[in-house]
Amino acid sequence: MLPYLGRRLFQVIPTLLGVTVVVFLLIRVSGDPTQLLLPETATPEDRDLFRRQHGLDRPIAVQYAHFVGNLFRGDLGRSLVDERSALDAVLERLPATIELTAAAMLVAVLVGIPAGILAAVRRGSLLDRLAMLGALAGQSMATFWIGILLILLFAVWLRWFPVSGRDGPMHLVLPAVTLSLYMMPLLARMTRSSMLEVWHQDFVRTARAKGLRERTIILRHALKAALIPVVTVLGLQFGGALAGAIVTESVFAWPGVGTFVLDAIYKRDYPVVQAAVLVVATVYILTNLLIDLLYVALDPRIREP
Amino acid sequence: MTPGETDPTVGDLESGTLPAIGRPRRAHRVWRRFLRDPAAIAGALVLLTMFVVAYAAPAIAPRHYDDQLLSRRLRPAFSAYHGQQFVLGTDQLGRDVLSRVIYGAQVSMLVGTVGVLSGAVIGIAVGLIAGWFEGWTSTVLMRIADVQLAFPYLLLAIAVIAVLGPSLLNLVIVLGLRTWVVFARVIRGSVLVTKPLEFVESARASGARTLYLLLRHIMPQVVAPITVLATVEFANLILLEATLSFLGLGVQPPFPSWGMMLSDARGYLFTQWQLSVYPGVAIMLTVLGANLLGDGLRDAFDPKLE
Numbered sequence: 001m002l003p004y005l006g007r008r009l010f011q012v013i014p015t016l017l018g019v020t021v022v023v024f025l026l027i028r029v030s031g032d033p034t035q036l037l038l039p040e041t042a043t044p045e046d047r048d049l050f051r052r053q054h055g056l057d058r059p060i061a062v063q064y065a066h067f068v069g070n071l072f073r074g075d076l077g078r079s080l081v082d083e084r085s086a087l088d089a090v091l092e093r094l095p096a097t098i099e100l101t102a103a104a105m106l107v108a109v110l111v112g113i114p115a116g117i118l119a120a121v122r123r124g125s126l127l128d129r130l131a132m133l134g135a136l137a138g139q140s141m142a143t144f145w146i147g148i149l150l151i152l153l154f155a156v157w158l159r160w161f162p163v164s165g166r167d168g169p170m171h172l173v174l175p176a177v178t179l180s181l182y183m184m185p186l187l188a189r190m191t192r193s194s195m196l197e198v199w200h201q202d203f204v205r206t207a208r209a210k211g212l213r214e215r216t217i218i219l220r221h222a223l224k225a226a227l228i229p230v231v232t233v234l235g236l237q238f239g240g241a242l243a244g245a246i247v248t249e250s251v252f253a254w255p256g257v258g259t260f261v262l263d264a265i266y267k268r269d270y271p272v273v274q275a276a277v278l279v280v281a282t283v284y285i286l287t288n289l290l291i292d293l294l295y296v297a298l299d300p301r302i303r304e305p
Numbered sequence: 306m307t308p309g310e311t312d313p314t315v316g317d318l319e320s321g322t323l324p325a326i327g328r329p330r331r332a333h334r335v336w337r338r339f340l341r342d343p344a345a346i347a348g349a350l351v352l353l354t355m356f357v358v359a360y361a362a363p364a365i366a367p368r369h370y371d372d373q374l375l376s377r378r379l380r381p382a383f384s385a386y387h388g389q390q391f392v393l394g395t396d397q398l399g400r401d402v403l404s405r406v407i408y409g410a411q412v413s414m415l416v417g418t419v420g421v422l423s424g425a426v427i428g429i430a431v432g433l434i435a436g437w438f439e440g441w442t443s444t445v446l447m448r449i450a451d452v453q454l455a456f457p458y459l460l461l462a463i464a465v466i467a468v469l470g471p472s473l474l475n476l477v478i479v480l481g482l483r484t485w486v487v488f489a490r491v492i493r494g495s496v497l498v499t500k501p502l503e504f505v506e507s508a509r510a511s512g513a514r515t516l517y518l519l520l521r522h523i524m525p526q527v528v529a530p531i532t533v534l535a536t537v538e539f540a541n542l543i544l545l546e547a548t549l550s551f552l553g554l555g556v557q558p559p560f561p562s563w564g565m566m567l568s569d570a571r572g573y574l575f576t577q578w579q580l581s582v583y584p585g586v587a588i589m590l591t592v593l594g595a596n597l598l599g600d601g602l603r604d605a606f607d608p609k610l611e
Contacts, residue, residue, distance in 0.1 A: 018452030028462055136600075140593035142547045145567060145585035152578055162522040185593070243459030247548055261460075261551060277464050281456050 006295060011290055019281045024276050025098045025161025026230065037080065037270060059076050076278065077271035079264075086275035090257060096166060097256030100248065101241050103172055104179035105234070112184040113230065120199065121218060132192070135185035143244050147178040147251035164253035175252040182244045183237045189232045194226040201225075228295065235291030338605040345601020351594030360408040366404035367392075371559040374399040379577050393583055396566075397573060403581065405561040406587050412550070412562040413543050413591060419477050420542040421535050424484020429531065431485065432492025433519050437500065447493070450486045458483050459548065466554045473556050476549060480542050491534055495527040498513070529606040536599035540592045547588050563588050 034047040034056070042050075051057050058066075071074070076087040119128040138146075154174060155163040161174050198204060199222060207221045246258030253259065257276055264272035339345055358365065367390075377386040378399040393402040431450075435443040453461070462479045469475045481545050499505060505522050513521075549555040550564030558565065563584035570580035 014448065015452055018448070019456070022452065022456070022461075081579055136593070136596060137589070138598055140589050142544050142551070142564070142567075142585065142588050142592075144548060144551050144564075145581075145588065148567065148571070148574070148581050148585070152574060152581060156574055156578070239457040243457035246459060246463065247552065250552060261463070263461065266553075268467075270468070273464055273467055277456070277460055280460055284457055 008289060008292055012285060019278065020068055020071060024064055026274060035231045067255050076275040079272050081267055085162050086271040089272060090275045090279050093255065093257045093260045096254060097245050097258060098177055100179060100254060100256060101245050103176035104241060105183065107176055107180035108183040108187055112187035113191050116188040117195055117218065120195035122190045131171050131188060135188050138181055138185040143178060143182045144247045144251050146181050147248055150174050150178055166255050172213055175254050179241060179248045183241055186233060186237065190230050194229045195222060198222050198225045231291060231295055235288045238287050242280055242284055313591060335605045339601060342601045342604060344597050348594045348597025348601060351590055355416055357408055358407055359414040362411055366407040368401040368404045369410040370405050370561050372400055379573065382579060394579060396580060397569065402583060405566060406583050408539050409561045409563045409566060409584060410558050410585065413546060416477060416480060416544045416546040417539045420480035420484055421539050423481035424538065425488050425531065425535060428485040428488025429492050431489040433496060433523065435489065436493040436496025437519060450489055453486050462549060463554060471554045471557060476546060477556050480545060484538050487538060488534060488590050491530050492527050495530055496523055499523055499526045533599055533603045536595050536602060540595035543588065543592055
């Protein structure tokens, strides 16, 4: 286990470095960073001064080293709008996004996996067909549109839930369901096909031959093996969920990183955009690492070299 | 679905184990299987219709997409104004919603097609190279792909467009940026599987040149995964374009795109809710069509059904 963990942690480093390169280059794609970082009214003298102050006149490799150095000190520059530390501002918004994403994943797992199991066990039944039809329809709808439809139905017409904002558990329901519907189709389909795959394997047949109850066979024997690919998909989905959170937050005016980064984009506040991209990418990479470890716990075979 | 079959987005495609169509006879069998699948045909027909609508938009749209008249704003569906019919009503600027939905198809179909084509061309080239020449070329190329996959894609797209500025061209660039990675990984997988096969080895031993080997022997083996992937990615790109347009980072007004129309309609959720429905239905139909076609193609290529 430990060597595997070490190897896996080591693999994360080049990826994280790659992320810093992309974030660093982001401000430089347009050529002159002062165009992005200074207000449009800045004079050429202002721009020269800014360049010298921030080392923008030095070679690009030196600039990158400087950028990474600052990064290790937690310094990602200051917001151009309110002069606050960009990193602090993003981290402040992170809990709301994590709350939304976690709630959505919980709903997706609680509904998607049982739906997939039932569809597999009762293969070809009406339930199976409905579940798979629902999954297909869900995969074909834009997340933000699902959000709009839910608002229309449950907030405007039925008035069960508030339209937007973050103020208590009632506010969490619609955004979390919206985001969960984004993940659920693939989760249900994966669980179903993975379950079908193990359903005809020897160890399941043995369990059945022993006369175990159907329930025990499903939950104790088949599910554990079937869940391995599902867990991987769940990890990959987490990145999608973080991205989906940006849109969902925007639909429901949820005060997380998503609305924050969009706002920063509209205000052309690039240090904040940089910080947000870096934070979200890091969270994503670390989550996938965690999922990999969970994977090892589920499937002992992986531990072997 | 049969047991042993996995989802195309994670299973067979990634490992490149989807069977290939090599000879005409096999292509013929695939085609026959495809024709027996009503869902796939329905999907193909929906997509075809959307392409026709997009192409013929100027001819079939009742009005120009930017024909504004504030005095007829926010009319319900099937309403007439001074003797003119507005089948889906009008929007906040008095523009004909039906015409805007029809013109909106142009953006979606264009972005989907160009995004898939550019991504496929680059991705196939990279995948072939990375799969055939193992070693540092392969490692470097795949590392770049990995780093890109380390980002939640939408976030990367938003950040890049924020810097480049929103426009149709930048939209296509950003979407193509995503697609090439997916193609490259799948193609590389297929090449790695195919390369050690006997017929490739023997062609190599008899002195065939690399380019000839790649085009004559490897390419036919990757036709199946490429075809399936193209439809799946087409669906994804349309959803992504709609999302970016919804966030104001896509095609700029007054030209209509479905995502932008849904964004505009948000302000009228309480009064004119239908405005929030039509463009969403258009997106769903198109994406559903592509998904059904993709599922059908995958089943048709799958020899396990034989």
